[in-house]
Amino acid sequence: MRDLATEFEAERGRLLAVAHRMLGSRSEAEDAVQETWLRYAGALADPAARAEIRELSAWLTTTCARICLDVLRSARVRREAYPGQWLPEPVVGQVGAAAPTDGYAPDPAERAVRTDQVGTALLVVLERLAPEQRVALVLHDVFAVPFARVADVLGTTEVAARQLASRARRAVTAPDVPRHTADPAEQRRVLQAFVAATESGELDPLLRLLAPDVVFVGDSGGHFPAARRPVVGADAVGRFALGLFGRAGRYTHRVLARPVLVDGVLGLQIETTHTDGRPIRMVTALAVHEGRITGVFNQLNPEKLTDLPPLGDDDRWPPRW
Structure with missing residues (x-):
């Protein structure tokens, strides 16, 4: 043994x-x-x-x-x-830690999700797929498993497995899917600008950072008030983000924040107190493409945040870099 x-x-x-x-x-x-x-x-x-x-x-x-x-x-x-919108449990790590790459498919030409292999955006769009499509895409396009073995997993033919993966690729690269292609340096620049724009309390600086079709998704699991549908569009998301983050520095309760890696992409871990006295822990991830934010994913369901590392007294809002 x-x-x-x-x-x-x-x-x-x-x-x-x-x-x-x-x-x-x-x-x-x-x-x-x-x-x-x-x-x-x-x-x-x-x-x-x-x-x-x-x-x-x-x-x-x-x-x-x-x-x-x-x-x-x-x-x-x-x-x-599920009550309200659903987001995956975030895997939160320290900034500067390398995202795991061992085991991923080596050839970018064969992988529709090559640039999106990490990040909440990919996990969210995978939820659109049928189970068989998701398995085919993840095994072949992300982990380079041959289609013959994928077919064995699915109990189907190799031709059918190829077709399932092809349909899945079209779904994850559809025009309405939030794209995330930014390297770490661009992620940091955009996140810093996002925090500064929300801190300013003005809409225009924020709108310059948001893609026209940006989407904001919040998952509270029914524990805290949250939009029950995605907020879509730069103006709507900008106003929503100002309402959520723009008051952070002016909350009656202390707000702690720290830059973290969320599923391998730069984001924020935030802690504060709800108006009813309950503690709130929140993990926010961004999807960034061509210098603009295409998606904001806000996880505040406490059942999905049980393994978060604690924040300290030095982790004050706005976050330090």
Whole structure:
């Protein structure tokens, strides 16, 4: 069992990346990887059975993908009953930490989501896809799994798997999808300008940063007031953002904020107190394309923010860079 555990741990990071891209939930991804371990240990504890597995990484990826497919199919019912707008659980990291790239498909020409391989924007648009389309796209275009193996996961033909991935690519590159192509330097410049514009309390500086079709999505899980539909358009999003962030420095309660990586993209972690005395923790991510903000994603559902690192007294609003 010790040897099995060692082999599995070497693959855990890749499996977690696969599961998170498929499920959009860190906790569900961890559960899927744990179930993969249980199936691995059960099936391969026999040395003879283990010897039949020529590519352990491929076997584990296939098993994990099948588990995720089952979760996605059952999750549809839960998502339809979700109160308000839905966003994935953010994976929050320190600024300066490199986004994981091991295991991703190497050829940009083959990947419709090459520039969008990280970020909340990608996870949000993946929610548009049918479970089979999402699995096909993530496995092949993001993790370079051959279509023959994708077909095996889906229980279909290789031709059908290609068609599923093709439909998924068209969906994630549709004109109304928030694009995120900015490198870290541009992300930082735009986020700094966004904070400064909201601090000014004036709409015009903010409008210059927003794409005409920018979208603002907020997920409170019903715990706090939030728009039940996406706010769309520069003027509407600008006014909404001023109302949300422009008062931060003038709140009666203290506001703490820190730049963080949100699913590998620069964003903000914010803490304050609701008017009813309840603490509010919030993670905000931006999608940036050609110097303008195409999407603002605001996660404030406390059930999805349980693993956030705490902010300290030095993390005052406006955030320090």
